[in-house]
Amino acid sequence: MAVNPLKAVQEQIKNACELLNLEESVYEILKEPLRVMEVSIPVQMDDGTVKVFKGYRSQHNDALGPAKGGIRFHPDVTLDEVKALSMWMTFKCGVVGLPYGGGKGGVAVNPQELSPTELERLSRGYIRAISSIIGPEKDIPAPDVGTNAQVMAWMVDEYNKIVGYNSPAVITGKPLIYGGSKGRVDATGYGVALIAREAAKKLEMDIKNCTVAIQGYGNVGSYTGIHLQRLGAKIVGVVDIYGGVYNERGIDAEKLAEHVRKTGSVKDFEGTTSLTNEELFALDVDVLIPAALENQITEENAPNVKARMVCEAANGPTTPEADRILREKGIFVVPDILANSGGVIVSYFEWVQNLMNYYWTEEEIKERQEIVMINAFNNIYQLAQEYKVDMRTAAYMIAIKRIYEAMKVRGWI
Numbered sequence: 001m002a003v004n005p006l007k008a009v010q011e012q013i014k015n016a017c018e019l020l021n022l023e024e025s026v027y028e029i030l031k032e033p034l035r036v037m038e039v040s041i042p043v044q045m046d047d048g049t050v051k052v053f054k055g056y057r058s059q060h061n062d063a064l065g066p067a068k069g070g071i072r073f074h075p076d077v078t079l080d081e082v083k084a085l086s087m088w089m090t091f092k093c094g095v096v097g098l099p100y101g102g103g104k105g106g107v108a109v110n111p112q113e114l115s116p117t118e119l120e121r122l123s124r125g126y127i128r129a130i131s132s133i134i135g136p137e138k139d140i141p142a143p144d145v146g147t148n149a150q151v152m153a154w155m156v157d158e159y160n161k162i163v164g165y166n167s168p169a170v171i172t173g174k175p176l177i178y179g180g181s182k183g184r185v186d187a188t189g190y191g192v193a194l195i196a197r198e199a200a201k202k203l204e205m206d207i208k209n210c211t212v213a214i215q216g217y218g219n220v221g222s223y224t225g226i227h228l229q230r231l232g233a234k235i236v237g238v239v240d241i242y243g244g245v246y247n248e249r250g251i252d253a254e255k256l257a258e259h260v261r262k263t264g265s266v267k268d269f270e271g272t273t274s275l276t277n278e279e280l281f282a283l284d285v286d287v288l289i290p291a292a293l294e295n296q297i298t299e300e301n302a303p304n305v306k307a308r309m310v311c312e313a314a315n316g317p318t319t320p321e322a323d324r325i326l327r328e329k330g331i332f333v334v335p336d337i338l339a340n341s342g343g344v345i346v347s348y349f350e351w352v353q354n355l356m357n358y359y360w361t362e363e364e365i366k367e368r369q370e371i372v373m374i375n376a377f378n379n380i381y382q383l384a385q386e387y388k389v390d391m392r393t394a395a396y397m398i399a400i401k402r403i404y405e406a407m408k409v410r411g412w413i
């Protein structure tokens with residue numbers, strides 16, 4: 001049965017609040033977003049008819065700074081999902097030490113069914129609908145599943161028309177020519193690869209000798225594969241919604257990304273045999289990377305996982321029950337709020353560059369991203385050892401402590 005992601009994140013917050021011995025009011029504040037907006041977006045379709053799409057923006061908590069988080073275009077988007085995703089953003093920004101709170105947005109739509117002009121009208125309509133609650137000092141959206149740099153460019157352009165001036169820092173993940181940052185497009189996958197490398201060291205493995213399976217080969221999955229391959233790891237299995245591919249001798253991650261660009265799926269990539277989702281999770285690999293959606297590792301398939309490490313590139317890919325099963329099996333789980341934080345870290349760099357109107361090189365971005373992520377990994381690992389808890393609990397403890405201290409000095413509690 002599908003787990004409501006909102007319930008899953010509430011359980012994670014409660015657990016960390018109890019371990020930190022925080023007063024009940026902290027959980028009461030953190031268990032729901034401070035603000036949510038639900039909008040209806042009428043869009044003129046190419047055939048002249050009008051369709052109305054449901055959209056949301058959730059701002060979970062802004063104690064540490066303006067809300068920050070992506071916009072998802074996917075048919076299964078719901079208010080509870082967007083709320084949960086905004087909550088994970090708060091803890092992600094908190095655990096890596098960014099001066100942001102958490103936000104997230106979404107529209108219930110399958111973008112693949114829209115023409116480019118319909119997609120543009122929907123993107124602009126969504127921004128018009130939520131324009132009063134976003135802004136460089138309020139809430140800064142970015143890409144997530146089903147959106148990309150082009151969609152961000154339309155959205156910024158629409159926002160600029162509304163406010164009447166150029167405001168690139170309102171949204172990150174933009175194309176380079178329009179105020180984007182070097183290194184943002186592959187930032188999330190690059191970060192997942194760095195964290196998998198660090199975690200491998202703790203398990204006394206060398207990433208160079210590791211085999212890897214990846215679920216999802218969109219932005220995050222593909223760049224994770226490409227960067228892990230550059231670190232010397234061997235990608236042996238990959239699946240997306242249309243099918244999967246396997247080769248025990250290794251799959252070229254760059255060529256596979258090219259194949260996906262051309263055909264829309266990993267399916268039928270040369271030199272591979274086919275693989276199902278369930279087979280992927282049960283592969284005898286060193287590293288398993290869920291890089292698709294929530295609720296993918298469940299109590300049904302967790303008992304079959306043979307990987308030594310699960311590095312969560314997607315948000316919320318492991319249900320709480322599956323998490324317990326993986327723990328009992330001694331599998332090292334690197335939580336989403338650390339593993340996929342590279343995206344928001346480089347988004348933060350993009351925002352800083354937009355505000356000062358001065359741009360860094362790709363080397364500077366990658367170097368700074370690595371410092372932030374390795375530092376966060378080490379802090380979490382150390383706390384996990386100290387409290388004898390898993391990495392997820394330690395990550396929440398660090399994030400919640402920071403947010404708690406900010407709420408305290410601001411007089412909220």
Ligand SMILES: NC(=O)C1=CN([C@@H]2O[C@H](COP(=O)(O)OP(=O)(O)OC[C@H]3O[C@@H](n4cnc5c(N)ncnc54)[C@H](OP(=O)(O)O)[C@@H]3O)[C@@H](O)[C@H]2O)C=CC1
Pocket residue numbers: 143144145146147188215216217218219220221239240241242264265277291292293294313314315340341343344
């Ligand atoms: N983009 C970013 O910077 C960040 C993204 N994330 C998270 O990473 C995850 C992936 O996002 P992103 O790569 O941007 O999204 P994309 O839309 O680029 O890619 C999603 C991928 O997942 C696949 N997929 C979707 N559902 C399933 C399924 N049930 N089984 C197998 N594969 C599936 C899709 O297949 P297909 O293409 O065939 O539909 C696609 O390959 C999400 O959880 C997102 O929230 C986290 C941090 C930052």
Ligand SMILES: O=C(O)CCC(=O)C(=O)O
Pocket residue numbers: 068069070071092140141142143144172173315340341343344345347
């Ligand atoms: O880049 C960002 O601001 C947010 C990315 C995002 O949505 C996420 O980390 O889940």
